[in-house]
Amino acid sequence: MDRFLLGSPEITRRDFLKIASASLAMLGLSQALTPRVAKALEDSLGKTAVVWLEGQDCAGCTESFINNLEPPAASILLDTISLRYHETVMAASGHKSEEALAKAIEEGGYVLVIEGSIPLAEDGLFCTVGGKPFKDIVREAARRAAVIIPVGACATFGGIPRSGPTDAVGFLFRGTRKHHHYDDVAAGKPVINLPTCPLHNERLVAVLVHYITFGTVPPLDRFYRPLAFYGYNQHENCERRGHFDAGRFLTDWSDPKQQGWCLYLKGCRGPVAFQDCWKRLWNNRTNYCIQANTPCAACCEPEFYESFSPLYERQVDVELPGIGRVDIDKVMATVGGAVAAGIGADMLISRAEKRSNGNKNAARAKPEKKES
Amino acid sequence: MAQRIVIDPITRIEGHLKIEVEVENGRVKDAWSSGTMARGFEVLLQDRDPRDAPYTLGRVCAVCEGVHTIAAAQCLDHAFGIEVPEAGRLMRNLFCSGLYMHDHFIHFYVLSALDYLDILAVAQYKGNDPQLLAVRDKIVALVEKGDTAPFTPRYEPDEFSVNDPETVTTLVSHYIKSVEMKAKSSKMLNIICGIQPNPATIMAGGCTATPTREQLIEFRALWEEQVKFVNEVYIPDVVAVGTGPLLPLATAGLGGAHGNYLCYPMFPQGNPQGPADYALGGSDHLVKGGAIIGGALNPAQAVDFNSITEAVAHSWYNYPPGVDSLHPSVGITDFNPRKDGAYSFIKSPRYDGQPMEVGPLARGLVNQYPELMDLIGKGGKPGAVARHFSRAVEARIVGEAGLAWIDRLIELATAGPIVGMREKPVPGRAQGMGAWDAPRGALAHWVDIEGSRIKNYQLVVPTTWNASPRDEKGVRGPYEESLLDAPVPDPDNPINIVRIVRSFDPCLACAVHLIDPETNDIKVYKVS
Numbered sequence: 001m002d003r004f005l006l007g008s009p010e011i012t013r014r015d016f017l018k019i020a021s022a023s024l025a026m027l028g029l030s031q032a033l034t035p036r037v038a039k040a041l042e043d044s045l046g047k048t049a050v051v052w053l054e055g056q057d058c059a060g061c062t063e064s065f066i067n068n069l070e071p072p073a074a075s076i077l078l079d080t081i082s083l084r085y086h087e088t089v090m091a092a093s094g095h096k097s098e099e100a101l102a103k104a105i106e107e108g109g110y111v112l113v114i115e116g117s118i119p120l121a122e123d124g125l126f127c128t129v130g131g132k133p134f135k136d137i138v139r140e141a142a143r144r145a146a147v148i149i150p151v152g153a154c155a156t157f158g159g160i161p162r163s164g165p166t167d168a169v170g171f172l173f174r175g176t177r178k179h180h181h182y183d184d185v186a187a188g189k190p191v192i193n194l195p196t197c198p199l200h201n202e203r204l205v206a207v208l209v210h211y212i213t214f215g216t217v218p219p220l221d222r223f224y225r226p227l228a229f230y231g232y233n234q235h236e237n238c239e240r241r242g243h244f245d246a247g248r249f250l251t252d253w254s255d256p257k258q259q260g261w262c263l264y265l266k267g268c269r270g271p272v273a274f275q276d277c278w279k280r281l282w283n284n285r286t287n288y289c290i291q292a293n294t295p296c297a298a299c300c301e302p303e304f305y306e307s308f309s310p311l312y313e314r315q316v317d318v319e320l321p322g323i324g325r326v327d328i329d330k331v332m333a334t335v336g337g338a339v340a341a342g343i344g345a346d347m348l349i350s351r352a353e354k355r356s357n358g359n360k361n362a363a364r365a366k367p368e369k370k371e372s
Numbered sequence: 373m374a375q376r377i378v379i380d381p382i383t384r385i386e387g388h389l390k391i392e393v394e395v396e397n398g399r400v401k402d403a404w405s406s407g408t409m410a411r412g413f414e415v416l417l418q419d420r421d422p423r424d425a426p427y428t429l430g431r432v433c434a435v436c437e438g439v440h441t442i443a444a445a446q447c448l449d450h451a452f453g454i455e456v457p458e459a460g461r462l463m464r465n466l467f468c469s470g471l472y473m474h475d476h477f478i479h480f481y482v483l484s485a486l487d488y489l490d491i492l493a494v495a496q497y498k499g500n501d502p503q504l505l506a507v508r509d510k511i512v513a514l515v516e517k518g519d520t521a522p523f524t525p526r527y528e529p530d531e532f533s534v535n536d537p538e539t540v541t542t543l544v545s546h547y548i549k550s551v552e553m554k555a556k557s558s559k560m561l562n563i564i565c566g567i568q569p570n571p572a573t574i575m576a577g578g579c580t581a582t583p584t585r586e587q588l589i590e591f592r593a594l595w596e597e598q599v600k601f602v603n604e605v606y607i608p609d610v611v612a613v614g615t616g617p618l619l620p621l622a623t624a625g626l627g628g629a630h631g632n633y634l635c636y637p638m639f640p641q642g643n644p645q646g647p648a649d650y651a652l653g654g655s656d657h658l659v660k661g662g663a664i665i666g667g668a669l670n671p672a673q674a675v676d677f678n679s680i681t682e683a684v685a686h687s688w689y690n691y692p693p694g695v696d697s698l699h700p701s702v703g704i705t706d707f708n709p710r711k712d713g714a715y716s717f718i719k720s721p722r723y724d725g726q727p728m729e730v731g732p733l734a735r736g737l738v739n740q741y742p743e744l745m746d747l748i749g750k751g752g753k754p755g756a757v758a759r760h761f762s763r764a765v766e767a768r769i770v771g772e773a774g775l776a777w778i779d780r781l782i783e784l785a786t787a788g789p790i791v792g793m794r795e796k797p798v799p800g801r802a803q804g805m806g807a808w809d810a811p812r813g814a815l816a817h818w819v820d821i822e823g824s825r826i827k828n829y830q831l832v833v834p835t836t837w838n839a840s841p842r843d844e845k846g847v848r849g850p851y852e853e854s855l856l857d858a859p860v861p862d863p864d865n866p867i868n869i870v871r872i873v874r875s876f877d878p879c880l881a882c883a884v885h886l887i888d889p890e891t892n893d894i895k896v897y898k899v900s
Contacts, residue, residue, distance in 0.1 A: 054388075055409075056409055056410075056411050058386075058431055058432060058433045058434040058435075058437075058570075059386045059387070059433070059434050059435050060431065060434030060437065060569050060570050061434075062434075063434050063435065063437065063558075063569045064434075064568075064569060066551055066554065066555070067554065067555040067558040067559075067568065067569075068555060069552070069555045069556070069559070072551070072552055072555070073551050073552075073555060074548040074551045074552065077522070078510060078514070078548075079510075082519050082521050083521050083522045084521050084522075086522060087381055087383045087384075087388075088383070088384060088385075088386070088483075089383075089384070089482070089522050090383050090384070090521070090522040091383075091384075091486045091491075091522060091523050091524060091525070091526035091527075092383065092524070092525040092526050092527070093379055093381065093382050093383045093384075093527065093870050094378070094379035094380060094381070094382070094866075096525045096526065096527065097381060097383050097525075099525065100521070100525055117411075119411075126409065126410050126411070127388065127409040127410075128388070128409070129380070129381050129388055130380050130381060131380060131390075134409075160411075160413075160416070160428055160431055161411040161412075161416075163416040164411050164412035164413065164415055164416040165412045165415050165416070166410065166411060166412055168411065197431060197570060198434060198567075198569060198570055252795055253577065253578075253580050253791075253792075253793035253795055254457070254577075254791055254793045254794050254795055256788065256789040256791050259582050259789055282562055282566070282567045282568065283555075283558045283559045283561075283562035283567070283568045284555065284558075284559045286559050286562040286563060287562045287563055287565075287566060287567075288566060288567060289566040289567060289572045289573075291566070292562075292564070292565065292566030292572065292573045292580065292581045292582075293573065293580040293581055293582050294566050294572045294573045294575075294580045294581075297427065297572070305428065309420055309421065309424055310420065310421030310423065310424055311421075311423065311424050311427055312421070312423045312424075312575075313421065
């Protein structure tokens with residue numbers, strides 16, 4: 001059997017350096033911090049407890065998380081964190097797994113990751129684990145957590161289940177609005193929202209490593225999303241932007257001449273999507289929706305999915321400052337793309353500033369608790 | 373005296389499952405399964421643009437991710453009358469066969485192996501293979517730090533557990549390797565999917581991706597690595613364990629169900645021969661559909677989709693007076709949580725009136741997968757071990773077939789840009805069906821479109837078949853039947869129950885429509 005076929009689970013000082021370096025790069029922080037981060041990770045063996053709860057989920061965020069190649073997910077699981085509770089991964093079932101959760105909660109001070117939405121209707125009976133409503137499990141676990149990281153569109157803002165009959169919400173938000181259901185247990189605690197459907201693995205790994213090293217959270221926007229990942233506009237940075245400006249819109253996927261053209265008329269929500277997919281790409285820097293010729297659904301935004309349906313119909317009117325809502329066809333026919341692009345850039349800069357809400361101080365910034 | 377045992381949650385599956393059994397004299401006497409989470413996807417789709425369905429339903433479950441996307445896309449192809457172009461069909465096939473490879477080996481190593489291995493035997497490894505020594509040292513270091521999560525706590529190993537240090541250490545190293553191989557698979561599939569999991573490119577009309585020749589050559593190299601892992605690691609491990617330490621479990625037929633099996637055709641290798649084929653994605657399927665009734669070795673009959681019905685006798689739904697069962701195309705979801713005699717929000721799908729096991733064992737028996745038939749020749753009975761066997765063989769079959777599909781796609785990409793889509797407008801009024809066999813079994817969607825919106829959408833998914841409750845004749849569903857007579861010598865350590873249930877690879881997220889609001893009040897027994 002050749003070496004390829006064998007696991008290479010041994011983690012060395014060099015591996016910690018690699019993890020540290022990769023995580024700093026993901027967060028856009030200086031590589032000079034690498035030795036410090038590596039040391040913190042090395043010291044953390046068996047120390048940073050993680051409790052990962054799954055509610056109304058599809059396990060997509062878990063799947064995404066274990067797709068991490070750099071650093072390998074197995075080393076994160078075995079060397080960087082102590083995964084005390086995770087239904088899809090843990091050995092225990094039934095009363096054994098419930099005991100593991102109770103013990104972790106009793107010890108407290110863990111990183112709480114929440115995947116899946118939380119149904120509030122019918123006293124929470126649309127999701128129960130071990131006979132308990134998930135909404136109550138979240139409360140118990142949040143109370144004793146050191147930091148809370150809701151991952152994916154569902155746990156952050158309600159996601160697709162928010163459109164269903166179960167009053168499915170995120171940990172702090174129901175869409176763009178706070179629901180205050182967990183204010184008592186969330187008060188004074190850092191909450192870091194990592195939306196998209198599913199979670200982007202690198203964003204979680206970077207936030208975890210940052211927290212383990214510095215004990216703080218990175219700067220966040222008003223939806224508690226790290227600006228390092230959610231401070232950029234898709235449309236403004238899109239590789240198809242030139243086609244938008246020139247008025248070349250894809251209207252028929254079967255026409256090879258239109259390949260690469262702007263997907264706006266196919267429902268692309270790039271103009272309202274704030275993320276860094278366009279430069280981070282997905283699955284170990286391979287591809288992302290628009291590069292794969294399919295529109296951005298803005299799954300990073302609190303309005304997803306309810307406000308963005310129907311997905312493949314043009315629905316977002318571009319709002320231009322001083323002009324207001326603009327019919328894109330008329331803009332293309334009369335004003336010309338260059339003008340729209342210039343105004344668009346102004347609009348997007350001001351929007352990004354608004355989102356950051358002045359929360360620009362580096363690593364020590366605490367998330368604000370203002371009602372959105 | 374009979375003792376009730378409730379295991380909730382059953383972990384290392386997709387979704388939330390509760391299993392309750394009655395144990396008498398160390399054996400399971402009766403069993404009930406319930407899903408404990410619901411989101412209401414069928415309801416939230418009503419009155420929407422039908423084209424949303426593949427994207428939205430693809431997010432029902434991300435483990436056998438994307439099979440709902442494909443079933444929904446075929447359902448719309450059928451309703452809209454679209455013949456998907458060859459490149460679209462090939463990309464859909466490749467996406468699904470890549471998924472099959474990693475889904476099957478992850479199920480074996482990450483989701484199931486801990487039921488069969490005494491992982492702490494690693495500490496006794498005495499060999500000198502440097503890689504295995506590294507595994508040993510890692511586990512020993514965790515033990516010394518007093519932190520062996522997520523491997524502990526656990527059910528205690530029993531007489532069937534594998535505890536040979538060399539075998540266990542090798543399998544643990546492959547557990548770790550399998551996680552890396554899955555990450556590589558996601559990188560590979562992302563070339564045609566946009567994001568992984570939860571593909572974004574597959575929709576009504578085909579697949580929007582336009583991979584270049586160079587990307588497809590990279591795709592092929594990544595593919596070969598997956599096939600190599602399946603052939604040289606996964607299959608040998610399953611065969612070694614299944615015909616070695618686990619052979620007694622196999623010959624005892626632990627986890628066998630009714631002897632009824634159903635699978636739908638998957639991986640079309642030819643273009644549709646007519647509009648009826650749109651629902652099946654094409655013609656000449658690599659893995660054939662079929663129904664076997666009354667015994668694993670009985671001949672398979674062709675699938676008749678008109679023979680599928682859903683009963684609600686023991687489910688919390690109402691049907692109109694005098695109606696026992698309905699075809700899913702006219703299915704009704706009328707919720708009645710106070711219904712007498714009901715105990716599940718999973719309906720009871722039946723084929724020709726029979727409960728059917730779906731999944732890899734069904735496909736393996738209908739298609740006579742070679743290693744599976746060898747195991748049966750050696751006295752192995754269809755049950756938990758046979759399900760693992762069938763998965764492993766299937767990973768090889770679809771992985772090797774994929775190479776030809778990639779080569780054809782490379783030919784197409786060499787001739788000009790890949791075009792995988794053919795579009796048609798949303799019809800005002802239409803019905804459609806889409807069927808595929810997901811890693812976990814037979815999956816079909818039905819749509820009824822009116823006024824260009826979804827009027828009704830029904831899914832009959834693998835875990836609904838397998839986890840179904842008793843029907844109007846009192847006949848148990850496959851999980852329930854498979855648990856009967858399972859040895860549970862120690863009610864505190866019901867390890868055989870989880871072995872059996874996990875061998876089906878449960879996927880609850882899609883199976884459950886709604887939930888028992890009584891869950892809190894009734895049947896709350898715990899192992900103590």
